[in-house]
Amino acid sequence: MRMPEPDAGIIARRSDIIAGLRKIVPGEGVIVDEDELRVYECDGLSAYRQLPLIVVLPETTAQVSAILSFCLAEGVKIVPRGAGTSLAGGTLPLADGVTVGLGKFNRILDIDYENRVVVAQSGVTNLGISDAVRHRGFYYAPDPSSQIACSIGGNVSTNSGGVHSLKYGLTTNNLLGLEMVLINGEVVHLGGKHLDSEGYDLLGLMTGSEGLLGIITEVTVRILQKPECARALLIGFSSNESAGDCVAAIIGAGIIPGGMEMMDKPAIHAAEDFVHAGYPRDVEALLIVEADGPEAEVEHLIERIEAIAKESGAVNVRISRDEEERLKFWAGRKAAFPAIGRISPDYYCMDGTIPRNKLAQVLKRIGALSKEYGLGVANVFHAGDGNLHPLILYDANKPGELEAVEEMGAKILRLCVEVGGVLTGEHGVGIEKRDLMDTMFTEDDLKQQQRVKCAFDDGHLLNPGKVYPTLHRCAELGRVHVHRGQFRFPDLPRF
Amino acid sequence: MTETLTPETAEQVLETVQWAAAEETPLEVMGAGSKRAYGRPSPAAHRLDLKALSGIELYEPMELVMSAKAATPLADIDAALAENRQRLGFEPADLGPLLGTGAGAGTICGAVICNLSGPGRIKAGAARDHILGFHAVSGRGGRFKSGGRVVKNVTGFDLSKLMAGSFGTLAVMTDVTVKVMPEPEETRTVLVLGAGDAQAVKAMSEALNSAFEISAAAHLPAGVAAVSAVASVAAAGAAVTALRVEGPEPSVVYRAEALKALLEAYGNREELDTAESLAFWRQVRDVGFFVADGPEAGQAQVWRLSVPPAEGAGVAARILDAADGRVFYDWGGGLLWLALAPRPDGGHEAVRGAIGDGGGHATLVRADADVRAAVPVFQPQPEPLARLTARVKEAFDPKGVLNPGRMYEGV
Numbered sequence: 001m002r003m004p005e006p007d008a009g010i011i012a013r014r015s016d017i018i019a020g021l022r023k024i025v026p027g028e029g030v031i032v033d034e035d036e037l038r039v040y041e042c043d044g045l046s047a048y049r050q051l052p053l054i055v056v057l058p059e060t061t062a063q064v065s066a067i068l069s070f071c072l073a074e075g076v077k078i079v080p081r082g083a084g085t086s087l088a089g090g091t092l093p094l095a096d097g098v099t100v101g102l103g104k105f106n107r108i109l110d111i112d113y114e115n116r117v118v119v120a121q122s123g124v125t126n127l128g129i130s131d132a133v134r135h136r137g138f139y140y141a142p143d144p145s146s147q148i149a150c151s152i153g154g155n156v157s158t159n160s161g162g163v164h165s166l167k168y169g170l171t172t173n174n175l176l177g178l179e180m181v182l183i184n185g186e187v188v189h190l191g192g193k194h195l196d197s198e199g200y201d202l203l204g205l206m207t208g209s210e211g212l213l214g215i216i217t218e219v220t221v222r223i224l225q226k227p228e229c230a231r232a233l234l235i236g237f238s239s240n241e242s243a244g245d246c247v248a249a250i251i252g253a254g255i256i257p258g259g260m261e262m263m264d265k266p267a268i269h270a271a272e273d274f275v276h277a278g279y280p281r282d283v284e285a286l287l288i289v290e291a292d293g294p295e296a297e298v299e300h301l302i303e304r305i306e307a308i309a310k311e312s313g314a315v316n317v318r319i320s321r322d323e324e325e326r327l328k329f330w331a332g333r334k335a336a337f338p339a340i341g342r343i344s345p346d347y348y349c350m351d352g353t354i355p356r357n358k359l360a361q362v363l364k365r366i367g368a369l370s371k372e373y374g375l376g377v378a379n380v381f382h383a384g385d386g387n388l389h390p391l392i393l394y395d396a397n398k399p400g401e402l403e404a405v406e407e408m409g410a411k412i413l414r415l416c417v418e419v420g421g422v423l424t425g426e427h428g429v430g431i432e433k434r435d436l437m438d439t440m441f442t443e444d445d446l447k448q449q450q451r452v453k454c455a456f457d458d459g460h461l462l463n464p465g466k467v468y469p470t471l472h473r474c475a476e477l478g479r480v481h482v483h484r485g486q487f488r489f490p491d492l493p494r495f
Numbered sequence: 496m497t498e499t500l501t502p503e504t505a506e507q508v509l510e511t512v513q514w515a516a517a518e519e520t521p522l523e524v525m526g527a528g529s530k531r532a533y534g535r536p537s538p539a540a541h542r543l544d545l546k547a548l549s550g551i552e553l554y555e556p557m558e559l560v561m562s563a564k565a566a567t568p569l570a571d572i573d574a575a576l577a578e579n580r581q582r583l584g585f586e587p588a589d590l591g592p593l594l595g596t597g598a599g600a601g602t603i604c605g606a607v608i609c610n611l612s613g614p615g616r617i618k619a620g621a622a623r624d625h626i627l628g629f630h631a632v633s634g635r636g637g638r639f640k641s642g643g644r645v646v647k648n649v650t651g652f653d654l655s656k657l658m659a660g661s662f663g664t665l666a667v668m669t670d671v672t673v674k675v676m677p678e679p680e681e682t683r684t685v686l687v688l689g690a691g692d693a694q695a696v697k698a699m700s701e702a703l704n705s706a707f708e709i710s711a712a713a714h715l716p717a718g719v720a721a722v723s724a725v726a727s728v729a730a731a732g733a734a735v736t737a738l739r740v741e742g743p744e745p746s747v748v749y750r751a752e753a754l755k756a757l758l759e760a761y762g763n764r765e766e767l768d769t770a771e772s773l774a775f776w777r778q779v780r781d782v783g784f785f786v787a788d789g790p791e792a793g794q795a796q797v798w799r800l801s802v803p804p805a806e807g808a809g810v811a812a813r814i815l816d817a818a819d820g821r822v823f824y825d826w827g828g829g830l831l832w833l834a835l836a837p838r839p840d841g842g843h844e845a846v847r848g849a850i851g852d853g854g855g856h857a858t859l860v861r862a863d864a865d866v867r868a869a870v871p872v873f874q875p876q877p878e879p880l881a882r883l884t885a886r887v888k889e890a891f892d893p894k895g896v897l898n899p900g901r902m903y904e905g906v
Contacts, residue, residue, distance in 0.1 A: 114700055114805035137706070159649045170647065172656070173624050177854075186879040192854035193803035195616060195829055196660070198874040199884055199902070201623055204656025208649040225706045252557045254580060254677030293708065294753075297746030353645040355558050387647040425647035433650070440643070440650055448639040448891070449652045455886035467651065480516060480635050480893055 001048070001406075001431055003465045006096040010076055014053060017076060021056050021098070024066040029104075031055040040081065040099050044146075045089040045432055047348075047402055052079065052093030059104045061179065061187060061217045068215065069185030071098060077461050078183075080211040082123060082154030085146045087349055088430030090158065090210050090466055097464075102153055105217060108132050115193045116223055117176060122153025122216045126160070129221065138223040141168035144426065145334065153216040158428040159208035163259045163333070166384030167292075168224070170426070172207040177220030180206065180213075183457045193220060205452070210428050211463040213456040230258060230292035231302055232329045235309045236283030236316030240264065241360040243285035246312035247383045248357055250289065250305055257305070258292035260384035261333050264363065267340070267378040267391070268332075274339035277332030280316045287383065288329055336380045337391070344376065344393035348405045352416030353425035356386045365415055366390055373408045375401075387425035388416070414439050429467045437469055446470075451477050497540065503547040505630065505638070505669040511543060512667060513636035515896040524663040524898055526566040526602035529591040530609055534662050534901045535872050536864045545604070548669060551575055553644075560627065560644050562672040565604035572603055576675055584676035585625045586613025592786045593797065593861060604668045610660030613780035614711035614739065617703070617826050623659035625673045631658065631666035634892020644672050657887070663898040664906060665891035679741035684767040684775055685754045686728070687736040692716060692808040695736040696828035698761040700805060702738045703827045705757060707750040711739035712827040713779045719823045724778045725771050736761070739776060779825055785834040785861075795820065795834035796841050796862040802855030804829035813849035818842050837862070841870040873902050 010017070021030045031037060032054055042049045053076075058064045071078050077097035084091055093099050105121035111133060112118070118129050118140070126147040130139040143162035144150055150160070156178070161170045168174070177191035190206065191197035206213060237243040243262055250257065263271065263279075263286045272279040279286055287309075291301035302319055309317050320326035332339075340347045354362050363379060370377040376393035390412055394401045413423050413433060417440050423433045437446060446468060453460070454474035464471060500522075502508045515522050523539035525531060527546065545566040553562040556579040563572060569587060576582050587606040592598050607629075612621035628642025641654035658668060687698055695714035702709050713736075720728055720735040728735050738758075740750040755764040767775055778784065788795045802810050807828030815822060820835035835842055841859050850857065856874035859867065876884060881903070888895075888906045900906065 112803075112805075113704060115803045116703060117803075159653070161647055165647065169620070169624070172653070173620055182879070182883070188879050188883065189854075189877075190880075194801040194853075194855045195826060196610065196612075196621055196623075196801055198801075198856035199660075199876055199880070200665075200887055201610070201656040201660050202880075202883070202887070204623055204653055204659070207656070208653050210649075212652075225704055227708075228706045248557045251559060251677075254680070256677065293742070294706070294746055294749050296749040297743055300743045300745045353643075353647045355555075355560075355645060357555075357558060382647070385646045420643070421645055422643045422648045423650045425645075426649055428649050429651065437651065441640070444637055445639045445641070446651075448633060448637065449641070449654065451890040452652055452654070452657070452887065455883070455890040478889075478893065 001435065003094065003431070004471070006094065010096040011053065017074060017098070018054055020070050020074065021054060021067065024070060025056055025058050025063050029057045029059065031057070040084070040093060040101065043084040043086040043089060043091040045087055045092070045430065047396070048089050048092050048431060050093045050095060052099040053096055055099045055101055057101045057104050061181065064100065064181045064215050064217055065185040065187055067100060068181055068183050071461060072183050072185070072459070075459070077464055079463055080215045082151030082157070083125065083149050085150040085154065086158070086428060086430055087351065088424065088428040088432040090428050090430035092431055094465065100215060102151060109218065112193065117193050117220050118223055119218065119220045120152055121218055123151045126150050126152055126155055133223050137226050139226055140221055140223055141174055142171050145337065152219050152221065156207050156216055156219060157210050158426060161382070161387065161426040163261055163382060166260060167256050167258050172204060174222050175203060175207060175219060176222060178203055178206060178216055179218035181215045181217060183214065183461055191220065210430065210467050212453055212467060213462065227258070227292035228294045229298055230290055230326060231298050232288055232290040232320045232326045233302060233305055233309065234279070234318040234329050235287040235289065235314045236280045237285045237313065238283060238315050240285045240363045242313040243287055244357065244359040246287060246309055246314065249308045249312055251356070253304065253308060255301060255304065257289050257384065259288065259290040261288045262286065262381040262383040263333065263336065264379040266376060267336055267380050270339040270343050270378060271332035271336050274342055275331045275335045277328050279332050283316055288333055333380065340378050340391045340393065345395040345397065348392040348394065348409055350390045350392065350409050350412055351387070351424050351427040352413050352421055353385070353387045354416050354419050354421035356383065358419040358421070362388065362415060362419060366412055369408050369411055373404055375405060375408060386421065410436055431466055434467060435469050447472060447477055454478065497542065499542040499544050501544045501547050505548070508667055508669055509632050509636065509638055512632045512634065512896065516634065516636040516894050519894050519896065521896050521899045524667050526605040527568070527600040529596045529600040530594060530605060531596070532594045532864070533590065533609060533860060536868050537898050537901050539899065543667065545667070552670060556581060559675050560672060561675050562644065562670060563603050564670050565668050566602040569601045569603060569606060570599050580678045581675045582678050583625065583673065584615070584619045585611070585622050586615040586619065586780060587611040587622065588613050588780045588782070590781065593782045604671055607659055607671055608661060608663050608668065614713060614776050614825050617712065618708070618710045619676070621659070623656050626655040626659060627672045627674055629655060629658060629668050629671045631668045633666045634894065634897040642672070646674055662901045664888060664901055665897065667897065681744045681747040682739065682741045682769045682772045683747050683751045684772040685738045685751050685758070686765040686767065687758050687761045688731055688765065689733040689762040690736050691734070692811060692824070694761060695734065696805065696808045696824065698736055698758050699738065699827040701757065702754060707740060707754055708742070709738050710741045711776055713737050714824040714828070716821070716823065718821055719784045722784050723775065724783065725767065725775045727765065727771070728775060737775065739772060782832050784823060785832065788834065794837055796837050796866070797860045798833040798835065798846055798857055799860045800831040800833070800850065800855060800857045802829060802831065802850060803853040806851055806853050807831055810849050810851065814846055817845050839866060841866050843870045847874065
């Protein structure tokens with residue numbers, strides 16, 4: 001994985017750039033000492049580290065605007081950063097780039113129950129939004145597992161999901177408005193408290209754009225009233241195939257559960273050892289299926305799901321009797337990552353999406369790769385929407401092991417694409433999957449995406465080196481190949 | 496002379512657009528043409544008719560996914576889905592009757608490119624929320640794809656969103672993959688009778704703020720309710736506020752009862768069964784109330800406004816204080832449909848001036864072509880956004896050959 005060659009000229013001008021930024025953000029908002037910069041050297045993909053040239057922590061949109069104008073004028077690259085929880089290296093710093101941290105954008109600006117929206121600055125945590133409206137029975141639906149720490153602006157940048165996205169949608173389906181700053185310092189408002197932003201859906205484009213198009217300073221999101229009740233089923237299977245069949249049968253019966261998660265045997269054991277959730281140890285696969293809504297609906301759905309599970313060959317079905325037990329069922333799943341962390345010095349979390357019906361086939365091939373590389377794998381799976389998180393176990397202190405993990409991980413992601421899936425469901429491409437983009441997209445596909453990038457940032461100053469393996473110059477991308485002299489299609493039917 | 500080019504394959508679409516780009520000859524892109532009158536009139540030299548690109552290419556009911564060629568009729572898609580008790584979750588409106596082109600003609604990419612939705616928009620989303628991927632030919636004359644066939648995907652920019660609501664000004668879609676949803680077991684509608692507009696918006700807000708998973712919320716003032724396709728609604732002789740609940744039967748029965756109790760203070764309550772509910776909401780979806788204009792309205796101009804729901808009644812009142820016309824509300828007050836007495840300028844300044852600081856936008860959906868040519872059909876954009884819009888257009892269609900000017904002059 002190579003990053004663009006740092007620009008020695010920019011590095012040489014570091015003190016001038018610091019002086020320029022200090023005129024915009026006074027005092028401690030400009031971070032320059034190596035010890036303090038160290039805090040920002042990596043994100044959740046901690047295998048990659050790089051000290052940023054400078055870190056700046058603006059407090060107002062006007063400051064963000066001035067920073068971007070200044071950096072554009074000076075030709076300085078920018079890495080936007082929310083809470084730094086990216087698992088794909090989306091906020092990996094650049095040696096010749098300024099990391100713009102949004103940590104001080106931590107205020108909720110407006111809670112509007114009449115319109116069922118919250119307006120928040122982009123550095124507010126995902127959970128912070130739900131916390132602010134909980135006393136009125138509301139919550140914000142997308143709930144990525146990092147929700148205690150991750151920022152809402154970062155959620156927009158990676159279109160975060162969570163365990164309830166099958167029924168309640170991803171960030172993109174719950175976002176109504178944005179305030180963002182373009183590279184030239186212009187402040188743009190997209191959408192608002194109404195549905196469907198006018199003109200081109202730039203709100204939708206921004207969602208999942210991984211900091212390549214602008215810096216998000218404010219978001220408007222929808223909030224929902226909590227369902228009256230929720231109950232969960234814990235369903236054990238003697239094979240991954242029958243668990244996969246059960247998922248398909250539930251969906252095929254017209255049921256969209258509030259959550260539907262699957263774990264394989266290594267994940268079940270690690271989670272059970274860690275939190276004692278009461279998971280059966282003698283099964284190969286475990287499904288957690290949650291029904292939520294009014295009591296009458298939940299009763300009805302639980303009954304139907306239980307029947308489907310038995311028809312699909314479940315060897316073990318338990319239904320949560322009360323809220324405490326429901327939370328216990330989930331505790332194991334929610335602690336799956338740290339549970340794996342306990343049994344292995346390091347683990348590498350993958351994030352592919354596959355068509356649901358390919359699950360058993362994909363798990364079998366992941367098992368074969370695990371044998372081939374001699375590396376353990378535990379799988380957790382957002383079964384409802386096909387989002388697979390294989391966790392590859394390794395020891396970073398063993399020479400060559402990280403490289404082997406990356407190679408194996410790449411094979412898993414190629415496999416996801418091969419069966420009709422995609423490279424990343426919710427973590428983003430970042431640097432991690434950047435060099436695999438050509439397994440999913442042709443050169444023409446990638447060029448068209450980069451032309452959109454050029455419409456926002458034709459100097460490639462925003463988060464360069466992320467998402468796209470090759471940075472084409474915008475002037476080159478803008479050229480139209482003229483097909484002059486072509487026949488006017490004598491074969492084409494016309495009227 | 497205007498020619499109609501009817502490519503039969505994606506490859507021929509590519510050749511056609513390459514030729515148009517080389518000659519800098521604008522094309523009017525259309526599927527069935529049912530929404531040709533939606534947007535600004537396009538001065539295109541030739542017509543690119545996609546009707547030969549038709550057919551469902553993939554449908555896996557258990558995977559909730561379908562791919563279809565661009566001009567596959569929605570009627571065909573609905574029929575295939577109905578066989579498996581499924582539907583398109585975004586409930587695309589059939590605007591044909593409103594626009595005078597007849598019912599049932601729309602195509603899948605026509606629905607996508609106009610980002611259609613229906614009353615279920617408040618819960619299930621619009622077309623934009625249901626596109627998983629697509630193939631297209633850009634105005635540059637290049638083929639590209641975006642997305643895939645799975646719901647959870649953040650691999651590269653989400654160009655599907657850009658296609659939705661672009662009115663064919665960026666690229667010619669040749670196929671699309673959408674997620675599909677199960678048909679609910681049961682649908683019921685709770686009606687509250689006699690509420691004024693402002694009270695109705697409050698009632699809808701109270702319902703939408705409950706845990707009863709309202710899937711649609713509309714308000715018909717008395718004059719609009721009187722032309723309802725549902726006999727009991729038309730005969731009510733009063734304004735009707737309607738709240739839809741969908742799902743398994745026991746849940747729907749419970750929620751309908753609970754809603755009636757919740758909204759007791761707002762007026763007498765009635766209930767529509769599944770069949771009546773379907774007819775009621777279809778008419779709301781398709782703006783059916785304004786298809787045949789009453790003699791008092793003449794050939795009314797029809798506006799569509801998206802505003803913060805709590806502000807809906809206020810915005811409508813400001814418009815109707817100054818102009819003759821009728822309104823009804825969808826999306827809990829967030830979507831206003833207005834039929835106004837025709838004016839050469841569409842009354843656009845008054846309509847847009849009524850939108851408050853809370854934001855929103857107004858679209859002139861039905862008016863004569865000369866009015867649509869003279870008046871901004873879509874909400875004018877503030878300067879930085881307008882420039883960004885022009886740059887996005889250029890990224891796809893630098894020669895301006897695809898539906899030029901359909902949304903904004905020069906775009």
